[in-house]
Amino acid sequence: MPTDDDFELSEPTLAADDLLVxxxxxxxxxxxxxxxxxxxxxxxxxxxxxxxxxxxxxxxxxxxxxxxxxxxxxxxxxxxxxxxxxxxxxxxxxxxxxxxxxxxxxxxxxxxxxxxxxxxxxxxxxxxxxxxxxxxxxxxxxxxxxxxxxxxxxxxxxxDESSDDASSDRTQxxxxxxxxxxxxxxxxxxxxxxxxxxxxxxxxxxxxxxxxxxxxxxxxxxxxxxxxxxLTPLMVDQIEDTATERGISEREVVEDVMLGQARTKEMMTxxxxxxxxxxxxxxxxxxxxxxxxxxxxxxxxxxx
Structure with missing residues (x-):
């Protein structure tokens, strides 16, 4: 099982395969x-x-x-x-x-x-x-x-907005x-x-x-x-600040504070x-x- 020491948080690198085309x-x-x-x-x-x-x-x-x-x-x-x-x-x-x-x-x-x-x-x-x-x-x-x-x-x-027929066809x-x-x-x-x-x-x-x-x-x-x-740069900073403020690990901030109520236990990219x-x-x-x-x-x- 990964420990808190293994927990690294950074914004993912954007790649072509990540994008819907x-x-x-x-x-x-x-x-x-x-x-x-x-x-x-x-x-x-x-x-x-x-x-x-x-x-x-x-x-x-x-x-x-x-x-x-x-x-x-x-x-x-x-x-x-x-x-x-x-x-x-x-x-x-x-x-x-x-x-x-x-x-x-x-x-x-x-x-x-x-x-x-x-x-x-x-x-x-x-x-x-x-x-x-x-x-x-x-x-x-x-x-x-x-x-x-x-x-x-x-x-x-x-x-073609002047054409009622065209507008009707386009809307449908x-x-x-x-x-x-x-x-x-x-x-x-x-x-x-x-x-x-x-x-x-x-x-x-x-x-x-x-x-x-x-x-x-x-x-x-x-x-x-x-x-x-x-998981944006601003969110990474917020996680680090929250961990320091509450005296808990960054893993606990993500898993318990941020994702505690969610059913999908993963931050979006x-x-x-x-x-x-x-x-x-x-x-x-x-x-x-x-x-x-x-x-x-x-x-x-x-x-x-």
């Missing part, structure tokens, strides 16, 4: 996808995964060095698509507008993935309001603004014109202590997802993805989450509209 009429270089948080973790894996599916990807983040790494990773997996890095502060409306303009100029803006996020651990009583405001700006306000700016561009990819076949996917969480479904801003943002994001679907006309889809703990977005954006996700892909290992659906 699908045949889809919209998965080509003429179609553009925007991915926020594209410099690390899930956003980075998703940008590479979409490039692996042949799309032109606008990867946005405030971390320019991380964006360069994302471009290099796409080259490493021989992605047929391309990644255009855009340094953008999502709390700056002008920067967000510029990001969407860049995406629209690059081709047919069909897909948006609102992935960028952050965490802060504190009770409601002790939560610093400036941190609350920053988290809500990044994880709820910016997805709203990005969606607001992107929706017309996505609608404009429908060359499920081709659609594009989709906006939002990175939610198990904390968009339930609450735990000391994560009030994160929980508030993720619950709000679920509402935004449904609103996009309600206004999408059946062809512009909105969906969200909810997962539990994912960024690539596994990215693949859910790829599926959701594809023609295979055509009935995923306003709904949430809950891939949580049993966190919210089972109990002892």
């Amino acid at each position: 699908l045949e889809d009429p919209y998965f080509g270089p003429e179609s553009v996808a925007v991915v926020t948080g594209g410099a690390s973790g899930i956003g980075q894996a998703l940008a590479v995964a979409l490039a692996a599916n042949g799309l032109t990807v606008v990867a946005a983040d405030i971390d320019e060095d991380g964006l360069d790494e994302t471009v290099a990773l796409a080259d490493d997996v021989d992605a047929p698509g391309s990644i255009e890095p855009v340094a953008a502060d999502l709390t700056d409306d002008v920067a967000v507008e510029s990001m969407i303009d860049t995406a629209a100029d690059a081709g047919d803006l069909r897909f948006v993935a609102n992935v960028a996020g952050m965490q802060h651990i504190a009770s409601i009583a002790e939560f610093p309001m400036e941190r609350y405001d920053l988290m809500l700006d990044i994880m709820l306000r910016s997805p709203f603004l990005i969606s607001k700016l992107a929706m017309q561009h996505i609608r404009d990819t429908d060359d 076949s499920g081709d659609g014109v594009g989709a906006i996917g939002n990175m939610s969480s198990v904390h968009g479904h339930y609450a735990t202590q000391d994560k009030p801003a994160y929980i508030t943002a993720k619950h709000g994001l679920e509402g935004l997802t449904k609103s996009i679907a309600a206004e999408g006309g059946g062809t512009l889809r909105g969906f969200s993805v909810s997962v539990g703990y994912v 960024p690539a596994a989450v990215a693949n859910l977005f790829v599926f959701g954006f594809s023609q295979h996700g055509r009935h995923l509209n306003g709904g949430d892909m809950l891939w949580d290992g049993g966190y919210t659906t089972t109990y002892e």
Whole structure:
């Protein structure tokens, strides 16, 4: 049996075999996808995964060095698509507008993935309001603004929207014109202590997802993805900090604290989450509209 000394925690290396690649009429270089948080973790894996599916990807983040790494990773997996890095502060409306303009100029803006996020651990009583405001700006306000700016561009990819017959055929076949996917969480479904801003943002994001679907006309889809703990660089740091704070091993943090409630005793990888977005954006996700892909290992659906 492995001991605590054998326990090593690090973000998995992204490889081509980790990525879901699908045949889809919209998965080509003429179609553009925007991915926020594209410099690390899930956003980075998703940008590479979409490039692996042949799309032109606008990867946005405030971390320019991380964006360069994302471009290099796409080259490493021989992605047929391309990644255009855009340094953008999502709390700056002008920067967000510029990001969407860049995406629209690059081709047919069909897909948006609102992935960028952050965490802060504190009770409601002790939560610093400036941190609350920053988290809500990044994880709820910016997805709203990005969606607001992107929706017309996505609608404009429908060359035949003036034809009622064509629109009817397209809706029935499920081709659609594009989709906006939002990175939610198990904390968009339930609450735990000391994560009030994160929980508030993720619950709000679920509402935004449904609103996009309600206004999408059946062809512009909105969906969200909810997962539990994912092995990202930020999560590795959080595990180390929690182990020190509680005086327990990193193994105990993962197995007892983080995965204690889950039935699948394994953390997800960024690539596994990215693949859910790829599926959701594809023609295979055509009935995923306003709904949430809950891939949580049993966190919210089972109990002892």
